[in-house]
Amino acid sequence: MYPRSLQALIDAFRRLPGVGAKTAERYALSVSELDPRELEEFAAAFLNVKEKLHRCRICGNLSDEEECSICKDPARSHRQIFVVQSAKDILAMEKTGEYQGTYHVLNGLISSSKGVMPEDLNIESLLKRAKDCEEVILATSATMDGETTALYLDRLLKKECPGILVTRIAHGIPAGGMLDYADEITLSHALSDRKKM
Amino acid sequence: MYPRSLQALIDAFRRLPGVGAKTAERYALSVSELDPRELEEFAAAFLNVKEKLHRCRICGNLSDEEECSICKDPARSHRQIFVVQSAKDILAMEKTGEYQGTYHVLNGLISSSKGVMPEDLNIESLLKRAKDCEEVILATSATMDGETTALYLDRLLKKECPGILVTRIAHGIPAGGMLDYADEITLSHALSDRKKM
Numbered sequence: 001m002y003p004r005s006l007q008a009l010i011d012a013f014r015r016l017p018g019v020g021a022k023t024a025e026r027y028a029l030s031v032s033e034l035d036p037r038e039l040e041e042f043a044a045a046f047l048n049v050k051e052k053l054h055r056c057r058i059c060g061n062l063s064d065e066e067e068c069s070i071c072k073d074p075a076r077s078h079r080q081i082f083v084v085q086s087a088k089d090i091l092a093m094e095k096t097g098e099y100q101g102t103y104h105v106l107n108g109l110i111s112s113s114k115g116v117m118p119e120d121l122n123i124e125s126l127l128k129r130a131k132d133c134e135e136v137i138l139a140t141s142a143t144m145d146g147e148t149t150a151l152y153l154d155r156l157l158k159k160e161c162p163g164i165l166v167t168r169i170a171h172g173i174p175a176g177g178m179l180d181y182a183d184e185i186t187l188s189h190a191l192s193d194r195k196k197m
Numbered sequence: 198m199y200p201r202s203l204q205a206l207i208d209a210f211r212r213l214p215g216v217g218a219k220t221a222e223r224y225a226l227s228v229s230e231l232d233p234r235e236l237e238e239f240a241a242a243f244l245n246v247k248e249k250l251h252r253c254r255i256c257g258n259l260s261d262e263e264e265c266s267i268c269k270d271p272a273r274s275h276r277q278i279f280v281v282q283s284a285k286d287i288l289a290m291e292k293t294g295e296y297q298g299t300y301h302v303l304n305g306l307i308s309s310s311k312g313v314m315p316e317d318l319n320i321e322s323l324l325k326r327a328k329d330c331e332e333v334i335l336a337t338s339a340t341m342d343g344e345t346t347a348l349y350l351d352r353l354l355k356k357e358c359p360g361i362l363v364t365r366i367a368h369g370i371p372a373g374g375m376l377d378y379a380d381e382i383t384l385s386h387a388l389s390d391r392k393k394m
Contacts, residue, residue: 002288005261015231046240091199
């Protein structure tokens with residue numbers, strides 16, 4: 001029913017997260033009203049990502065260069081590594097402006113249900129980096145797989161890098177969060193990790 | 198903060214309707230995880246729309262060819278023209294499967310506030326087509342500009358094509374709609390256009 005070129009664009013948009021048939025149609029129709037120069041810019045943005053964007057060879061962060069801007073920054077502490085499961089967590093953390101160390105991207109979590117084993121993750125390079133480090137902060141998510149991965153890394157790091165400090169980010173009630181809306185696991189985290197006022 | 202190639206993609210996504218900074222970031226990050234072949238397909242979809250998609254020279258509908266599939270279809274009644282403000286209205290109407298005539302896309306509405314005059318719209322070609330027609334159905338939206346445009350076209354068509362039947366689509370309570378949620382204009386349409394049971 002749609003012209004073939006428009007249908008191909010609708011199909012492409014449906015690959016985006018949370019985009020269903022209706023939204024993809026709306027996006028494609030709005031794109032069909034752009035002028036040719038803008039359409040070229042859109043296409044070029046995709047090709048550029050394909051050609052230029054890759055993983056930092058040190059930490060696995062997204063970067064246009066071989067090493068990402070954080071790993072190359074001499075002003076940051078290279079003796080602290082903040083371990084995340086995916087590159088977008090780095091972007092979220094950087095927005096706080098609170099952290100001055102470096103990062104390491106695991107590219108996933110150990111998961112028995114999904115069949116992801118430790119050797120599928122970016123762990124070997126973390127061990128190498130950790131040998132010159134003071135602290136490794138484990139910031140995998142507060143889910144079953146996230147906790148499993150954190151426990152695994154904790155044991156491995158302490159065995160391979162004796163004397164290293166391994167920490168885990170705090171879990172509890174989020175800012176602005178109300179107790180009666182929090183789930184049980186969050187509440188039990190909040191209780192067990194309580195601190196003296 | 199983002200690699201430049203990723204930022205360019207985020208900026209591109211922000212041109213889509215209803216897409217803000219957060220959503221554009223989410224789309225761009227998910228795209229950065231596609232494999233090279235999928236990224237090429239995405240880019241090609243945009244370039245294809247740029248090269249192939251244009252307006253049907255008869256009715257103004259979106260088409261990959263000089264004339265759209267509806268105008269070329271001998272099974273459809275070419276003595277009925279359904280006049281809409283934009284091509285996406287055709288797609289919506291075609292989904293009902295109820296209409297067997299042809300369409301005409303105005304490409305906008307007469308609007309004093311936006312400075313859109315009758316000569317800015319695809320009206321001249323409508324007049325030419327209407328000369329060989331039995332009925333023109335005006336389906337501009339039930340807004341101030343939509344009503345203005347419908348009134349203007351009604352007068353013009355009756356003057357230029359004597360004897361032609363000009364109709365307006367019905368306005369009233371939508372299917373599943375409840376009276377207490379309907380606005381005043383919809384309610385007054387529903388009252389004045391009531392029909393005998």
